[in-house]
Amino acid sequence: MKIAFIGLGNMGGGMAANLVKAGHDVQAFDLSEEALARAGENGCATFSTVPEAVAGVDAVVTMLPNGGIVKSVYTSDVFSRAPAGALFLDCSTIDVDTAREVEKLAREAGYEMVDAPVSGGIAAANGGTLTFMVGGTEAAFAKAQTVLEPMAKKVIHAGAIGAGQVAKMCNNMLLAIHMIGTCEALKLAEKAGLDPQMFYEISSNATGYNWSLNDYTPAAGVGVTSPADNDYAGGFASALMLKDLRLAMQGAESAGATVPMGEHAMKIYEAFCEAGGGGKDFGAIFTTL
Template identity: 70%
Template sequence: MKIAFIGLGNMGGGMAANLVKAGHEVRAFDLSDEALEAAEENGCTTFGSARDAAEHADAVVTMLPNGAIVRDVYTTDIIGQAPEGAILLDCSTIDVATARDVIALAEEDGYEMVDAPVSGGIAAANAGTLTFMVGGTQSAFERARPILEAMGKAVIHAGQAGNGQAAKICNNMLLGIHMIGTCEAFRMAEKLGLDPQTFYDISSVSSGQNWSMTSYCPVPGVGPQSPSDNDYQGGFATALMLKDLRLAMEAAESADAAVPMGQRAAALYEDFNGAGNGGLDFSAIIKTL
């Protein structure tokens, strides 16, 4: 299959490479020359514009920074430019309203499209073990599924257009809350004289167990290898967690949903990011406690 891939950043580069490994012809575009060079090394064919990459493609995958860019790329370079019958997949993390608007525009022009944001981070993007949360019609989902399966370990249909984004921001709001709570518990245990490893051994098999503890421990040297063991470099950047929490707060307001813990997590990450820590892994927030 000829697949255009637009957006070859930290996540998109690995995702495009896995499509090549799966036997697809990947037509790649990014504004970064460095990203294009890496894509060529990974077996992609590169193009000078998103429009050129989408031309003649059977499918178009996008991995872009925000909703405004997603809307612009689709309305300017993809909708009406990609061949009739191409399946469109936006894997960016954006607001629900924009996802639904763009999909509606694509459907008006005769395309099938899904929103398919990801969970898993850079390592999972490179390894092809992402989780995709997919919004769109059943028909669009079935067409998108084999493409997504080449890049991930789990592909889950979340329902109507925009529901992939809804699932992503709800999940990541919960992740932010869990990480802060996990950091608080470790710091309090330490101040009470409890060894971090001992606390981990107890809590990881007790009712306080959660992913932030057992798979991504914010304390160096405790649990499986995680960014805390690398001075909080790599992983899921604080700036990206804050982006998702901001989206969650916008969605909560639009849906009149009460999210007091989410609001507090967003405020704490706003402060942490504002102090110049946006490039550190989000688990580094333990440094503030």
């Protein structure tokens, strides 16, 4: 297939490279010259504008910072230039309402579209082991699988359009809550006189088991190797976690849901980012306790 890939940041660059490895022709665009150069080194054809990148393609994949940019890119540059019959896959993490609005506009313009946010982080993007949560019709999902599978360990049809974004906001709200709780438990164990590694050995094999503890331990020198062992560099930035928590709070308000733990987690990450920690991995909350 010929696939346009718009947005080659920390996640998108690896994703586009995996599409090339799977034998697809990838036409790439990003505002960053450095990102475009890397994409070219990875086998993508690179373009200086979105309209050029989407010309003649079978599918368009977007990986962009927020809903406003997603809507602008599609309405300004993609709808008017992509061929009839092209499939659109937005892999950005954005608010549910915008995801549904852009799909409606795409449908009115004669295109099929899915929202397909991802979980797994930079390592999974580079390794082709992301989990995709896909919202859209059965027909659109069936077509999207061909595009998504080279980048994925799992592609899940979450439901109608917007369901992918609902799944992503709920998943990341839960992840933030788990991470804060894991950090608190590790620090409490240490302060109460229990070796943190011993606590890890016990809780990782007991009912305290969770991904933040077992697979992404936020204390340096404890458990598995993680960004904590690199001064919290790399990984999933706290500023991005805060963005996702704000999306979850927006979604909760729209749905009339009560999420007190999620709201408290957002406040903790807000304070951490305001204190200058936004570029640190989200496990760096451990350093504040």
